[in-house]
Amino acid sequence: VFPLARESGRTLRWRLHQGLKTAILTKQFAPGSRLPSTRVLAGSLNVSRSTVVEVFEQLAAEGLIEARTGAGSYVSPQLTVPPLPRVSAPEAQFPAPFTPDKSDPELFPHDVWAKLLARHVRRPGRYANCLDPVGMPELRQALASHIALSRGIVTDPDRIIVLSGTQPALFLSARVALRADDHLWCEDPCHPLARTILAQAGRRAIPVPVDGDGLDLGSAERLAPHARAAYVTPSHQFPTGAVMGLQRRLDLLDWAVRTGAWILENDEDSEFCASGTALPSLQGLDQHGTVIYLGTLNRITYSGMRVGYLVAPAAIAEAMRGAAATISAAPSLPVQAAMADFINEGHLTLHTARTRAVYKQRRDHLIGELDRHLSDHVVVGETASEVSVVITVRDHPAGDIAAHGIAWGLDLRPLAHYAVAHEQPNALVIGFIHMPPEQITAEVRRLGHLFEAVRRSAPARMR
Amino acid sequence: VFPLARESGRTLRWRLHQGLKTAILTKQFAPGSRLPSTRVLAGSLNVSRSTVVEVFEQLAAEGLIEARTGAGSYVSPQLTVPPLPRVSAPEAQFPAPFTPDKSDPELFPHDVWAKLLARHVRRPGRYANCLDPVGMPELRQALASHIALSRGIVTDPDRIIVLSGTQPALFLSARVALRADDHLWCEDPCHPLARTILAQAGRRAIPVPVDGDGLDLGSAERLAPHARAAYVTPSHQFPTGAVMGLQRRLDLLDWAVRTGAWILENDEDSEFCASGTALPSLQGLDQHGTVIYLGTLNRITYSGMRVGYLVAPAAIAEAMRGAAATISAAPSLPVQAAMADFINEGHLTLHTARTRAVYKQRRDHLIGELDRHLSDHVVVGETASEVSVVITVRDHPAGDIAAHGIAWGLDLRPLAHYAVAHEQPNALVIGFIHMPPEQITAEVRRLGHLFEAVRRSAPARMR
Numbered sequence: 001v002f003p004l005a006r007e008s009g010r011t012l013r014w015r016l017h018q019g020l021k022t023a024i025l026t027k028q029f030a031p032g033s034r035l036p037s038t039r040v041l042a043g044s045l046n047v048s049r050s051t052v053v054e055v056f057e058q059l060a061a062e063g064l065i066e067a068r069t070g071a072g073s074y075v076s077p078q079l080t081v082p083p084l085p086r087v088s089a090p091e092a093q094f095p096a097p098f099t100p101d102k103s104d105p106e107l108f109p110h111d112v113w114a115k116l117l118a119r120h121v122r123r124p125g126r127y128a129n130c131l132d133p134v135g136m137p138e139l140r141q142a143l144a145s146h147i148a149l150s151r152g153i154v155t156d157p158d159r160i161i162v163l164s165g166t167q168p169a170l171f172l173s174a175r176v177a178l179r180a181d182d183h184l185w186c187e188d189p190c191h192p193l194a195r196t197i198l199a200q201a202g203r204r205a206i207p208v209p210v211d212g213d214g215l216d217l218g219s220a221e222r223l224a225p226h227a228r229a230a231y232v233t234p235s236h237q238f239p240t241g242a243v244m245g246l247q248r249r250l251d252l253l254d255w256a257v258r259t260g261a262w263i264l265e266n267d268e269d270s271e272f273c274a275s276g277t278a279l280p281s282l283q284g285l286d287q288h289g290t291v292i293y294l295g296t297l298n299r300i301t302y303s304g305m306r307v308g309y310l311v312a313p314a315a316i317a318e319a320m321r322g323a324a325a326t327i328s329a330a331p332s333l334p335v336q337a338a339m340a341d342f343i344n345e346g347h348l349t350l351h352t353a354r355t356r357a358v359y360k361q362r363r364d365h366l367i368g369e370l371d372r373h374l375s376d377h378v379v380v381g382e383t384a385s386e387v388s389v390v391i392t393v394r395d396h397p398a399g400d401i402a403a404h405g406i407a408w409g410l411d412l413r414p415l416a417h418y419a420v421a422h423e424q425p426n427a428l429v430i431g432f433i434h435m436p437p438e439q440i441t442a443e444v445r446r447l448g449h450l451f452e453a454v455r456r457s458a459p460a461r462m463r
Numbered sequence: 464v465f466p467l468a469r470e471s472g473r474t475l476r477w478r479l480h481q482g483l484k485t486a487i488l489t490k491q492f493a494p495g496s497r498l499p500s501t502r503v504l505a506g507s508l509n510v511s512r513s514t515v516v517e518v519f520e521q522l523a524a525e526g527l528i529e530a531r532t533g534a535g536s537y538v539s540p541q542l543t544v545p546p547l548p549r550v551s552a553p554e555a556q557f558p559a560p561f562t563p564d565k566s567d568p569e570l571f572p573h574d575v576w577a578k579l580l581a582r583h584v585r586r587p588g589r590y591a592n593c594l595d596p597v598g599m600p601e602l603r604q605a606l607a608s609h610i611a612l613s614r615g616i617v618t619d620p621d622r623i624i625v626l627s628g629t630q631p632a633l634f635l636s637a638r639v640a641l642r643a644d645d646h647l648w649c650e651d652p653c654h655p656l657a658r659t660i661l662a663q664a665g666r667r668a669i670p671v672p673v674d675g676d677g678l679d680l681g682s683a684e685r686l687a688p689h690a691r692a693a694y695v696t697p698s699h700q701f702p703t704g705a706v707m708g709l710q711r712r713l714d715l716l717d718w719a720v721r722t723g724a725w726i727l728e729n730d731e732d733s734e735f736c737a738s739g740t741a742l743p744s745l746q747g748l749d750q751h752g753t754v755i756y757l758g759t760l761n762r763i764t765y766s767g768m769r770v771g772y773l774v775a776p777a778a779i780a781e782a783m784r785g786a787a788a789t790i791s792a793a794p795s796l797p798v799q800a801a802m803a804d805f806i807n808e809g810h811l812t813l814h815t816a817r818t819r820a821v822y823k824q825r826r827d828h829l830i831g832e833l834d835r836h837l838s839d840h841v842v843v844g845e846t847a848s849e850v851s852v853v854i855t856v857r858d859h860p861a862g863d864i865a866a867h868g869i870a871w872g873l874d875l876r877p878l879a880h881y882a883v884a885h886e887q888p889n890a891l892v893i894g895f896i897h898m899p900p901e902q903i904t905a906e907v908r909r910l911g912h913l914f915e916a917v918r919r920s921a922p923a924r925m926r
Contacts, residue, residue, distance in 0.1 A: 017809050058809045061816035062612060114584045117797075121577045131767050149525055164627070167791040175663075180643075193789065200789045304594050304796030326656065326663045327792075328630040333767030334580075335795045346480050346521045353524035 012047055017055045024064050024075055032077035035065060096411035097443040100239055100431035101191070103387075105302035107355050112347055113301075113338065120337040133325035135162025135309070136336040142343040143295075143309055150349070151270060152284030153293060159317045162336065163329040165308035166266055167197060169294040170231070172327075173310060174201040176320050177229060177262045177292060184229035184264075185220045189418030191238050194231065194266075207421035210237055214244035217251055229262040230255075234282055235270035239418050239429040241381075241388030249282055256290040263291045271300055271352050272359060272386040289313035292320075297339065300352055307331050307339050359433045360386050366432045366440050373448035377455075381427065389430040390415060396454055398426050404454050408446060475510055480518045487527050487538055495540035498528060559874035560906040563702055563894035564654070566850075568765035570818050575810055576764075576801065583800040596788035598625025598772070599799040605806040606758075606772055613812070614733060615747030616756060622780045625799065626792040628771035629729055630660060632757040633694070635790075636773060637664040639783050640692060640725045640755060647692035647727075648683045652881030654701050657694065657729075670884035673700055677707035680714055692725040693718075697745055698733035702881050702892040704844075704851030712745055719753040725776075726754045734763055734815050735822060735849040752776035755783075760802065763815055770794050770802050822896045823849050829895045829903050836911035840918075844890065852893045853878060859917055861889050867917050871909060 023029045035041075038056060042049040056073055059065045067073050095102040134140075140157035147153040163169050178184060180202050186195060188207030198205040206224040209216045214237050215230065230252065234244035244252075256263050265282045283293040296308035312320040330336065342348055363386050370380050370391065378391040393401060398414040405412040411431075416424040432440055486492045498504075501519060505512040519536055522528045530536045558565040597603075603620035610616040626632050641647060643665050649658060651670030661668040669687040672679045677700050678693065693715060697707035707715075719726050728745045746756040759771035775783040793799065805811055826849050833843050833854065841854040856864060861877040868875040874894075879887040895903055 014808050054813075057816070058813045061812045062809075064612075110585050114581060117584055118577060118581060121580055122573050149527075164793070165791050167789065171790045197789050200786060306791075306793065306795045323663060326630065326660050327634045328628050328769075329790075329792060330627070330769065331795055332769045332798045335798065345477050346525075349524045350517075350521045353520070 013051050013055060016045070016047065016051065017058060020055065020059060021062075021064060024059075029075050031075050033075050035073045035075065037072055095431075095434055096409060097435065097439065098405075098431050098447075099411040099434070100413055100429045102431055102434040103299055103302070104355075104358075104434045104436075105304075107351075107358055108302050109347065109351055113342065116338040116341045116345075116347075117334055119341070121334040131330070131333065133328050133330060134321050135160065135330050136333065136340065139336045139340040139343075140309075142340040146343050146348065147295065147311070151267065151295075152280040153311060154284060155293075155311045159312045159314065160309055161312065161320060161324045162307065162309050162331065163324065164306040164331060165298050166268055166294045166296045167193065167308075168327075168329050169296075169308055169310040170194065170197050170264065170266065171201050172320060172323055172329075173262075173264050173292045173294065174198055174203045174229075174231075176316060176323050177264070178203050179228075182228040183224045183226060184231055185215065185224060185227050186231050187215050187233065187237060188420055188422045189239055189415060189424060190233070192418065195420070198231070205231070207419070209422040210240055210242060212242050213248045214242045215248075215252070217248065217255065221255070227259075227261060229264055231264040231266070232282075233266045233268065235267050235279065236272065236385050236388065238269075239388065239413070239415065240390060241383030241385035243279065243384040246279060249279070249285055253282060253286055253288075253290065256286075257288045261290070264294065265291050266294045268294075268296055268299055269385070269387055272356060283311060289315055292316075297348075300348070300355060305335075307335065356386065362432055362435065362437060362440060363387070363389065365437045366430070366444065369441055369444040373444050374451060377448075377451040378428075387433050389432060390425075390427050391430055392425055392427045396451075396458065398428050400458070401428065401451065401454060405447075405450060408450055410443070410447065410450065412447075476514050476518060479508070479510065479514065480521060483518065483522060484525075484527060487522075492538045494538050496538050498536045498538065500535055558894075558897055559872060560898060560902065561868075561893050561895065561910075562874040562897070563876055563892045565894055565897040566762055566765070566818075567821075567897045567899075568767075570814075570821060571765050572810065572814055576805065579801040579804045579808075579810075580797055582804070584797040594793070594796065596791050596793060597784050598623065598793050599796065599803065602799045602803040602806075603772075605803040609806050609811065610758065610774070614730065614758075615743040616774060617747060618756075618774045622775045622777065623772055624775065624783060624787045625770065625772050625794065626787065627769040627794060628761050629731055629757045629759045630656065630771075631790075631792050632759075632771055632773040633657065633660050633727065633729065634664050635783060635786055635792075636725075636727050636755045636757065637661055637666045637692075637694075639779060639786050640727070641666050642691075645691040646687045646689060647694055648678065648687060648690050649694050650678050650696065650700060651883060651885045652702055652878060652887060653696070655881065658883070661694070668694070670882070672885040673703055673705060675705050676711045677705045678711075678715070680711065680718065684718070690722075690724060692727055694727040694729070695745075696729045696731065698730050698742065699735065699848050699851065701732075702851065702876070702878065703853060704846030704848035706742065706847040709742060712742070712748055716745060716749055716751075716753065720751045724753070727757065728754050729757045731757075731759055731762055732848070732850055735819060746774060752778055755779075760811075763811070763818060768798075770798065819849065825895055825898065825900060825903060826850070826852065828900045829893070829907065832904055832907040836907050837914060840911075840914040841891075850896050852895060853888075853890050854893055855888055855890045859914075859921065861891050863921070864891065864914065864917060868910075868913060871913055873906070873910065873913065875910075 029035065038049055038052040042052045056065065060067055064076060065073050066076055137157065139162055140160040143160055144155055144157045181204055183204050183206050184198065185208045186198065186205035187210050189210065195205050206227060208220040208223055214234055215232050234249060236243065252263065255261065263282055267281055281293065283291040290313065292313060293311040298305050298308060366389060367380055370378065377395060378393055381390040381392060398416065402412040402414050413429045415427040415429055435443065492498065501512055501515040505515045519528065523530055527539060528536050529539055600620065602625055603623040606623055607618055607620040644667055646667050646669050647661065648671045649661065649668035650673050652673065658668050669690060671683040671686055677697055678695050697712060699706065715726065718724065726745055730744055744756065746754040753776065755776060756774040761768050761771060829852060830843055833841065840858060841856055844853040844855060861879070865875040865877050876892045878890040878892055898906065
């Protein structure tokens with residue numbers, strides 16, 4: 001009477017439910033019509049009667065059928081079927097070659113994570129209804145210990161706020177620490193989303209040039225002498241990869257203390273500094289509570305993890321906790337509990353060490369391949385970062401190379417695309433950590449062909 | 464040489480790592496001192512050498528020890544141990560008797576959920592790095608179909624934004640749909656967090672009285688004739704439990720169309736309306752795109768789930784998507800993927816039907832017990848809601864009863880506590896859905912004793 005979908009990995013109950021639902025929604029079973037009895041259906045489909053009863057119960061709860069006592073079940077007579085909505089075409093599933101700022105989710109120990117999550121997901125009852133809106137105490141404790149050791153962060157867990165990443169952390173920080181239309185320094189170039197977030201928060205980001213040491217403090221003081229905060233990425237400037245040296249760090253802290261300004265320190269990618277041990281965080285150097293520290297686990301795990309955090313200075317910790325609790329941005333409780341274990345049991349540290357080694361290898365391999373195939377065309381920039389490579393283009397505008405790259409499926413981003421106010425070198429930002437060595441080899445070779453093709457079509461347009 | 468902690472359920476590797484770490488941090492192994500070789504340690508502890516090597520690797524990555532080639536491993540000489548931070552005392556783990564607005568996480572099918580989550584958590588690679596910042600297309604699709612059927616919502620998945628709950632949804636809606644200092648109507652009494660969120664968003668909530676039909680439209684137009692929006696909970700007014708009737712709904716929509724205002728419809732608890740099928744949502748009745756619909760799965764699953772959503776009207780959908788993407792509030796990807804399955808495979812519908820039946824039983828039981836033990840003292844209010852009971856207190860100020868209740872461990876909230884501008888009946892809001900029938904019986908009996916005790920100490924202070 002009724003065909004069951006042959007979908008592997010689905011329960012019989014699921015297939016029966018889907019089949020009946022589809023038959024009703026497509027009017028194969030007309031509104032008001034009587035359904036076969038559960039006994040008949042069970043017999044003809046060779047499934048247990050209790051399964052059919054359960055499916056009928058569910059269809060009734062959905063309003064699709066009605067049970068009439070002693071008279072069987074009927075398709076709801078007044079059923080008006082809403083047009084079934086369709087989702088727009090799904091996004092591309094893999095980052096293109098050379099896309100900056102994408103890490104490799106394959107390196108993450110998904111099996112370990114699955115085990116830890118399973119440990120908590122079946123018994124969240126103990127705390128499921130007593131949600132701490134700024135994050136589970138166990139996770140804040142684990143984070144506090146971890147960043148004390150790995151980044152020299154001085155804090156107690158009550159000043160840590162767990163959120164889904166550095167984006168909401170920056171939004172909250174700017175909203176709580178600054179007032180409407182307050183000026184703050186923002187690196188130029190920088191991640192475009194940072195400027196968008198600050199604008200959404202209603203704060204005015206003043207673009208400040210970047211040198212090999214990060215934010216140029218002298219220019220900053222000239223450009224916006226009354227800034228109330230500096231938003232910086234000292235451990236790994238994006239996209240230049242510059243690492244802020246110790247002296248610059250001390251000078252920046254001195255400015256903040258002198259003027260009563262805040263420092264919003266985004267410490268993303270601090271795990272990946274070539275020196276082996278990253279320089280101490282600004283937060284760790286700070287003696288006066290001027291630094292709001294923004295951290296994330298989405299880079300070192302995978303971007304869909306959605307676990308980040310901030311460390312608030314004591315003076316505004318309560319205000320930040322209040323603002324965070326209001327919008328309730330903490331992740332799902334089992335995810336938080338599993339992450340606490342992932343940290344406490346040493347998995348994060350181990351995974352970080354292994355990932356660093358892999359990324360370093362990929363970087364060395366990339367640079368070797370660039371030297372071999374592109375030394376006529378580009379100069380590879382030097383940074384202390386292990387996840388960042390910027391190449392200066394000799395003969396052609398970087399924008400031309402990027403434009404041609406689109407047809408080749410290469411995602412090349414001119415450095416200038418990340419800047420809004422200050423001129424940039426004629427360079428491309430090269431993402432590579434998401435690419436295994438074989439892919440790097442193949443794609444660098446194609447990049448070489450791309451440069452040759454551009455040279456043939458428009459010889460030496462610069463120099 | 465070295466005792467391993469006897470903690471059941473922990474791996475040997477974990478215990479060894481913790482033991483060594485503690486020994487180093489407590490200076491049992493002094494800075495600079497040489498550690499036993501991995502071979503010696505493995506032999507004396509009777510564990511495999513590879514386990515010890517792995518633990519050493521991890522300790523080295525943590526900066527606690529250093530390996531010197533050919534010369535063994537040493538405790539880091541420059542180790543300055545940060546003071547180990549302590550988390551503040553954990554919150555109470557269970558809601559007190561009669562706390563309003565707490566659901567029962569024990570009813571949730573945690574085993575089903577664990578299975579669905581396990582299905583996705585080991586293979587998020589496909590999409591782990593291509594996060595859709597407004598929610599996975601699969602989940603938005605599932606939500607669109609579900610709320611079309613259950614709430615009559617008209618939408619396509621591209622107008623759905625997935626967030627962690629109704630709190631960030633309200634914050635975002637108020638920020639995007641309204642301008643700074645715009646007035647909007649807000650029910651009085653209401654959940655105090657709603658007012659806090661609107662204040663955080665920089666919008667001015669004007670308290671409007673509530674009658675048995677929800678927001679009093681006539682008073683609203685007198686109190687704030689130029690309001691740019693109305694924030695309402697039509698399917699279940701909190702804390703009164705009032706359900707907005709169809710005529711009031713149509714009048715409210717008419718006002719919005721007439722004045723070009725927005726309606727922010729919080730549809731929390733729509734699952735629990737005594738009529739069996741809740742009235743159609745405002746969003747479903749709306750013909751002019753004036754309604755922003757806020758929904759959540761945290762009530763029907765458990766509050767630590769952190770999955771909610773909003774449906775934006777077409778005119779501001781793009782702006783809302785942009786604002787949501789900026790602060791990136793979508794939940795962890797495996798949680799989103801599992802929730803899509805939970806909906807598509809019918810578990811949500813089934814769980815909702817079962818939960819409704821349980822809560823209805825608890826409500827009937829509560830009302831029976833109140834009649835039996837407290838009819839001298841209180842009158843039980845009537846609402847169409849199955850998760851809400853308000854009792855009017857005859858002889859004493861409700862605030863006195865609540866104050867005395869604290870010593871008894873009873874969390875009684877006077878209705879007036881939820882209001883800021885309008886006088887309220889002398890009543891208490893009674894939460895009960897988190898309490899099994901036996902507990903309801905016991906606690907209502909205690910509530911009776913409490914009333915007797917108050918009567919003895921201060922006879923007939925009102926009337």
